[in-house]
Amino acid sequence: MTGYIAKIKKISKQILDEGTVDMVIGFRKGTLALMNEPCFAKTSKAVDDFVWDGNCGINLANYLTSRKEKIGIIAKGCDSRNIITHIIENKIDRDQLFIIGVPCKGMLDRHLLSAKFPDEILNVSESEDAVIIKGADYEETLPRKEVLQENCSVCIHRNPVIYDELAADLVEEQADLDRFEAVRKIEALNAEDKWQYFEDLLATCIRCYACRNACPLCYCPTCFVDESKPQWVGKGQDTTDIRTFHFLRAFHDAGRCTDCGACVRACPMGIDVRMFTKKLEKDCFESFGWEAGLSLDARPPLDTFNPDDPNDFIL
Amino acid sequence: MEHMGIEPGRIQFSWVSSAESTKFVKVVNEVTESIKALGPLKHFVKAKAKVV
Ligand code: SF4
Ligand code: SF4
Numbered sequence: 001m002t003g004y005i006a007k008i009k010k011i012s013k014q015i016l017d018e019g020t021v022d023m024v025i026g027f028r029k030g031t032l033a034l035m036n037e038p039c040f041a042k043t044s045k046a047v048d049d050f051v052w053d054g055n056c057g058i059n060l061a062n063y064l065t066s067r068k069e070k071i072g073i074i075a076k077g078c079d080s081r082n083i084i085t086h087i088i089e090n091k092i093d094r095d096q097l098f099i100i101g102v103p104c105k106g107m108l109d110r111h112l113l114s115a116k117f118p119d120e121i122l123n124v125s126e127s128e129d130a131v132i133i134k135g136a137d138y139e140e141t142l143p144r145k146e147v148l149q150e151n152c153s154v155c156i157h158r159n160p161v162i163y164d165e166l167a168a169d170l171v172e173e174q175a176d177l178d179r180f181e182a183v184r185k186i187e188a189l190n191a192e193d194k195w196q197y198f199e200d201l202l203a204t205c206i207r208c209y210a211c212r213n214a215c216p217l218c219y220c221p222t223c224f225v226d227e228s229k230p231q232w233v234g235k236g237q238d239t240t241d242i243r244t245f246h247f248l249r250a251f252h253d254a255g256r257c258t259d260c261g262a263c264v265r266a267c268p269m270g271i272d273v274r275m276f277t278k279k280l281e282k283d284c285f286e287s288f289g290w291e292a293g294l295s296l297d298a299r300p301p302l303d304t305f306n307p308d309d310p311n312d313f314i315l
Numbered sequence: 316m317e318h319m320g321i322e323p324g325r326i327q328f329s330w331v332s333s334a335e336s337t338k339f340v341k342v343v344n345e346v347t348e349s350i351k352a353l354g355p356l357k358h359f360v361k362a363k364a365k366v367v
Binding site: 186187191192193194195196197198199234238240241243244247276279313314 | 318359362
């Protein structure tokens with residue numbers, strides 16, 4: 001996957017030079033290992049900074065909201081699904097975009113790796129199947145498969161679903177995996193244990209809202225948590241308020257979340273906030289056969305009505 | 316909400332037309348009874364700020 005970069009740069013330079021787009025959104029190396037950052041290249045020279053590896057887990061669709069210019073964007077499977085969601089929700093026009101599709105083999109789990117190596121990781125390099133982690137006085141090689149983000153290990157849409165040009169051949173999609181196993185485990189608990197599960201999950205949340213800010217779906221001009229007239233939710237660290245933020249955020253993402261994992265990657269406390277959205281993803285799939293961002297022509301479950309919709313929750 | 320640990324039955328949905336007054340009364344009575352049976356809400360209760 002690290003071999004994609006030459007082609008990514010070539011396409012990016014070409015569309016900038018030809019004037020097809022005004023800017024290309026990609027990744028450049030971050031100041032810390034495991035943390036590549038978004039890069040907005042407006043000239044073909046700026047494209048030289050672009051990188052591609054397993055640390056490009058941020059969802060670039062987040063930077064498209066209400067932009068007016070023509071944009072080239074590098075899109076993994078999940079980013080492409082969020083781009084479709086953005087187009088459906090009128091946050092960007094398809095005509096404004098030149099999508100460089102990147103068939104993805106999964107992103108590295110920065111939380112898992114940092115926990116594995118308490119001494120700061122200074123450098124990470126990758127081959128097709130292995131990841132080499134270097135610190136000040138250690139070096140270790142790990143199988144790539146074992147250090148992927150959880151959402152990537154259960155991903156069945158690694159290939160971009162919409163693109164103008166591909167940066168590499170399509171990859172084989174993962175099959176025969178139980179992508180809702182984690183949700184099912186929670187479903188099997190009784191009410192009190194469920195409550196406790198989420199209580200423990202959120203115990204370290206500092207309400208920095210990084211999860212919200214990293215998410216392409218959270219584009220409201222004023223988020224309900226920031227509103228003060230009326231104030232929907234308290235601003236402090238009361239567990240009720242923390243929980244309210246999280247479950248409402250998840251509901252706002254219902255039928256829209258692509259399980260890209262950007263929220264989890266952004267969280268400084270390593271909280272798996274996907275455990276809220278994953279349940280809604282499962283429900284949407286099981287009740288409406290819906291997976292977000294797969295087609296420009298299908299309307300999302302929350303804005304359509306079908307006489308056959310399940311309604312057994314209504315008294 | 317149930318997934319998050321709110322007891323089953325605590326939150327209920329119903330569809331009542333403005334012409335269905337008897338259904339409305341029935342639903343309200345049923346909901347009140349079943350919620351009483353569940354007892355007071357344990358979660359999502361915010362302690363009031365102390366006024367000194
Ligand atoms: S990013 Fe993490 S710590 Fe910050 S609000 Fe979200 S869950 Fe809480
Ligand atoms: S909620 Fe998280 S996983 Fe879902 S689309 Fe937003 S950032 Fe991605």
